[in-house]
Amino acid sequence: MAARTTSRPGDRSSARTRVGPAGPAADPLDIDGLLDDRSVGIIVCCGSGGVGKTTTSAALALRAAERGRRVVVLTIDPARRLAQSMGIAALDNTPRPVSSVDTSAGGSLDAMMLDMKRTFDEVVEAQASPEKARAILENPFYVTLSSSFAGTQEYMAMEKLGQIRADAQRDGTYDLIVVDTPPSRSALDFLDAPERLSRFLDGRFIKLMLAPAKGPARIVSAGFGLITNALTRILGAQVLRDLQTFVAAIDTVFGGFRQRAMKTYALLQADGTAFLVVASPEPAALREAAYFVERLSEDRMPLAGLVVNRSSPVPQGDLSADEAMAAAERLRAQDPTSLTAGLLRLHADQTRLVEREGALRAGFARAHPQVATTLVPALAADVHDLRGLRRIGELLATRVDET
Amino acid sequence: MSDWPRVRLHVVTGKGGTGKSTVSAALALALATRGKNVLLCEVEGRQGIARMFDVDPLPYSERRLTTGLPLDDERPGVVHALHIDAESALLEYLAMYYKLGRAGRALDKVGVVEFATTIAPGVRDVLLTGKVFEAVQRNSRNKGAIEYDAVVLDAPPTGRITQFLNVSNELAGLAKVGPVKSQADTMMTLFRSPRTAVHLVTVLEEMPVQETADGIADLHDNDLPVGGVVVNLVRPQELTPDQLASTDPAVVAADLKGVGLDPAESLVEGLVAEGREHAERRALEHDQRALVGALGVPTYELPRLARGVDLGALYELAGLLRTQGLA
Numbered sequence: 001m002a003a004r005t006t007s008r009p010g011d012r013s014s015a016r017t018r019v020g021p022a023g024p025a026a027d028p029l030d031i032d033g034l035l036d037d038r039s040v041g042i043i044v045c046c047g048s049g050g051v052g053k054t055t056t057s058a059a060l061a062l063r064a065a066e067r068g069r070r071v072v073v074l075t076i077d078p079a080r081r082l083a084q085s086m087g088i089a090a091l092d093n094t095p096r097p098v099s100s101v102d103t104s105a106g107g108s109l110d111a112m113m114l115d116m117k118r119t120f121d122e123v124v125e126a127q128a129s130p131e132k133a134r135a136i137l138e139n140p141f142y143v144t145l146s147s148s149f150a151g152t153q154e155y156m157a158m159e160k161l162g163q164i165r166a167d168a169q170r171d172g173t174y175d176l177i178v179v180d181t182p183p184s185r186s187a188l189d190f191l192d193a194p195e196r197l198s199r200f201l202d203g204r205f206i207k208l209m210l211a212p213a214k215g216p217a218r219i220v221s222a223g224f225g226l227i228t229n230a231l232t233r234i235l236g237a238q239v240l241r242d243l244q245t246f247v248a249a250i251d252t253v254f255g256g257f258r259q260r261a262m263k264t265y266a267l268l269q270a271d272g273t274a275f276l277v278v279a280s281p282e283p284a285a286l287r288e289a290a291y292f293v294e295r296l297s298e299d300r301m302p303l304a305g306l307v308v309n310r311s312s313p314v315p316q317g318d319l320s321a322d323e324a325m326a327a328a329e330r331l332r333a334q335d336p337t338s339l340t341a342g343l344l345r346l347h348a349d350q351t352r353l354v355e356r357e358g359a360l361r362a363g364f365a366r367a368h369p370q371v372a373t374t375l376v377p378a379l380a381a382d383v384h385d386l387r388g389l390r391r392i393g394e395l396l397a398t399r400v401d402e403t
Numbered sequence: 404m405s406d407w408p409r410v411r412l413h414v415v416t417g418k419g420g421t422g423k424s425t426v427s428a429a430l431a432l433a434l435a436t437r438g439k440n441v442l443l444c445e446v447e448g449r450q451g452i453a454r455m456f457d458v459d460p461l462p463y464s465e466r467r468l469t470t471g472l473p474l475d476d477e478r479p480g481v482v483h484a485l486h487i488d489a490e491s492a493l494l495e496y497l498a499m500y501y502k503l504g505r506a507g508r509a510l511d512k513v514g515v516v517e518f519a520t521t522i523a524p525g526v527r528d529v530l531l532t533g534k535v536f537e538a539v540q541r542n543s544r545n546k547g548a549i550e551y552d553a554v555v556l557d558a559p560p561t562g563r564i565t566q567f568l569n570v571s572n573e574l575a576g577l578a579k580v581g582p583v584k585s586q587a588d589t590m591m592t593l594f595r596s597p598r599t600a601v602h603l604v605t606v607l608e609e610m611p612v613q614e615t616a617d618g619i620a621d622l623h624d625n626d627l628p629v630g631g632v633v634v635n636l637v638r639p640q641e642l643t644p645d646q647l648a649s650t651d652p653a654v655v656a657a658d659l660k661g662v663g664l665d666p667a668e669s670l671v672e673g674l675v676a677e678g679r680e681h682a683e684r685r686a687l688e689h690d691q692r693a694l695v696g697a698l699g700v701p702t703y704e705l706p707r708l709a710r711g712v713d714l715g716a717l718y719e720l721a722g723l724l725r726t727q728g729l730a
Binding site for chain 2 (some may be wrong): 049050077079122137197205208227228230231233234235257282283284285316317318325327330334338339340341343345346350352353380382384
C-alpha cells in the first residue's frame with residue numbers, strides 16, 4: 001500500500017506530496033548525493049518531448065549552484081518566460097550569469113541557450129581554411145544541412161558541451177555542466193553521430209561524388225554513369241553539381257568532425273558524466289525512457305537514474321475507487337446535485353489515475369530494476385521563475401518511500 | 404454535421420505529450436462512418452498506431468485496421484493504417500516515377516538512399532508528405548489501390564509542422580528547377596487548399612497553449628489551412644467552481660455517514676483538500692481555455708480518462724469528436 005502523508009492538507013510548503021502506490025519499488029534516486037558529488041562534472045538530461053526535461057535541467061542546475069557548485073546549464077528551447085527569468089532571452093551561444101541565485105554556499109549559476117547553426121558554423125570555421133570555410137558556409141546544401149540534418153541538434157549540443165568542458169577545465173570557470181537535450185524522435189541520435197559520420201565518409205557515395213573532381217575520366221566506371229544519370233534525372237543537373245561541390249568542400253572538414261565526435265563520445269562515457277532519463281507516467285513516455293535506458297547501457301554510458309515528472313499525488317484516506325464510486329451513486333440518488341458525491345467521484349478518478357501510473361512504473365521497474373528513480377508530483381501551474389525552479393529542485397531531492 | 408465537410412486530408416499536430424496520436428486515431432474512427440473509408444498515417448517511426456489498436460507493427464503497406472464508429476445502424480466504413488518510412492517511400496517513388504530498375508538498386512547500394520533519407524535535409528519530409536499526397540490524390544485510374552474518402556495524418560509536433568508541410572520551401576534552396584521541385588509544388592497546391600486542414604492538439608496548460616497560438620500564427624503566415632484546436636485531457640467538470648468554493652467539511656462528514664461510510668477526519672479532510680486542489684487547477688484551466696477561445700478557430704474538448712486510452716476509449720473519444728463536429 002502507498003505511504004500516506006501525515007501533514008495537514010493546505011500546509012503546502014511542508015507537505016511532502018506522496019506519489020504512487022505499490023509495486024516493485026525502484027531504489028530512490030539520491031539527487032542531492034549526485035549534485036554534491038564533486039567527481040560528477042557533467043549531467044545530461046534526456047527523454048521524449050513534453051516531459052519537462054528543460055525545467056528539470058534548470059531546477060537541477062539551480063539546486064546544485066545553491067549547494068555550492070559552480071554550474072553552467074546548457075538549454076535547448078526553454079519556455080519564453082523561464083528563459084527571461086534566467087536572463088537568457090537572447091540566443092547567443094554565450095553563458096550568462098543568472099541573477100538572484102543564492103551564492104552563500106560558494107556556488108554560481110550561468111545559463112546559455114544553444115544556437116545550433118552558430119555552433120555548426122564555428123566547427124566548420126575551426127576546421128577549414130577561411131576560403132574553404134566560406135565556400136562551405138555558402139553552399140545551399142550546408143545551409144539546410146546545418147539546420148535540419150537528422151541529429152544535428154543533438155550532435156551540436158554535445159559539440160558545445162565538449163567546448164564548454166574544455167574551456168571550463170582550462171579557465172577553472174565551472175565544475176558542473178548540466179545539459180538539456182533536444183526533444184526529437186530519437187533524442188539519442190548524438191550517440192550515433194560518430195558512427196554515422198564515419199559511415200558517410202568512408203562510404204562509396206562520397207567517393208562517387210568526389211570522382212569527377214579528383215580524377216581522370218578512366219576511373220569513372222560504368223556504375224558511376226548509371227548512378228549520376230539517375231541522380232540527374234531525379235534532381236536535375238544543377239542540384240547534382242551543388243551536391244558535388246558541397247561534398248568536395250566538406251570532405252576535408254569531415255575528418256575533423258569525426259575526431260571531435262569520437263572525443264565527445266568518450267567524454268560522455270567517462271566517470272565524470274551522469275545521465276538522467278526524464279519521463280512522465282504515461283505509457284509512451286515510459287516506453288521511450290526504457291529505450292533510453294537500454295541504449296545508454298549498450299553504449300556503456302553512465303546512467304544515474306530516472307526522473308518521473310508530473311506524477312499524480314496520492315489521495316488521502318484509504319477509501320478505494322470502487323467504494324467511493326458506490327457511495328457517490330447512493331448520494332446522487334438522494335440528491336443529484338450532491339457536492340459530496342462530486343468529491344467522491346473526484347477521489348475515485350484520482351485514485352484510478354494514481355493506480356494506473358503506479359502500475360506503469362512498476363512495469364518499468366520490473367524490466368529495469370537497476371534504475372534508481374525519483375518522482376516529482378504534478379504542479380498546478382507552469383514554472384517560470386527561480387522560486388518555481390527551487391520548488392522543483394526540492395521535490396526532485398525528496399525521497400519518496402514507496403513501501 | 405461536420406465542420407469540415409470538404410476536407411480530405413486531416414493533419415493532426417500538437418506539442419509532445421498532448422496526445423496527438425490518440426486524437427488522430429479517434430478522428431480516423433470518427434470519420435469512418437456510413438461506409439466511408441479512412442486512411443490513418445504515421446510518419447515518426449514510433450509504431451504508435453499498432454500499439455493503440457493492439458496489432459502487429461505496421462509495414463510499409465496499407466493494412467485494414469478496424470471499422471469506424473457505428474452510426475444509426477448504418478454500416479460503418481473501414482479504417483486502414485499506414486506506417487510511412489522515408490526509405491521505403493523513396494524506393495517506391497523511384498520505381499513509380501522513374502522506372503529506374505537496376506539504377507534504383509544501385510543507388511540504394513552505394514548509400515544514396517541512406518544519404519537522402521537521413522542526411523540530406525528536407526528530402527526526408529518531402530518523401531513522407533509525398534506518400535500522404537499520393538494517398539489523398541488517388542482516383543479510379545490507380546488500379547488496385549484503395550481509394551479513401553479521408554486521410555488522417557499523425558504529423559510531427561507543432562514546432563515542426565510548418566516546416567514539414569512547406570515542402571517546396573524546404574527544397575527551394577536546393578532544387579530551384581527540376582522534377583523534384585515541380586512535384587513539391589504540386590503537393591503544396593493540395594496542402595494549401597481547402598481540402599486540407601491542420602488541427603492542433605493542446606492541453607489546458609500554459610506552454611502547450613502558447614505553442615498552439617504560435618503554431619497557428621506560423622501556419623497562417625505560410626498560407627497553410629488551420630483546422631480546429633482539440634483540447635485534450637480535460638479534467639472532470641462535474642462540480643461548479645461555486646460548489647467547490649463552498650465546501651463544508653461538516654456537510655461532507657454527514658453525507659458520508661448517511662451512506663454508511665466512516666467519516667474519519669482524515670477522509671473528510673482528504674476529500675476537501677482534493678476538491679480544493681481540483682478547484683485550483685480548474686481555475687488555471689479556465690484561464691487557458693479563455694486563451695484558446697480567443698484563437699478564433701473552432702475548438703473541441705476531450706476528457707482525461709483515468710483508466711488510460713484503450714480501444715474502447717478510442718471509440719468513446721471518436722464519438723465525442725463526432726458530436727462536436729470535428730468529423
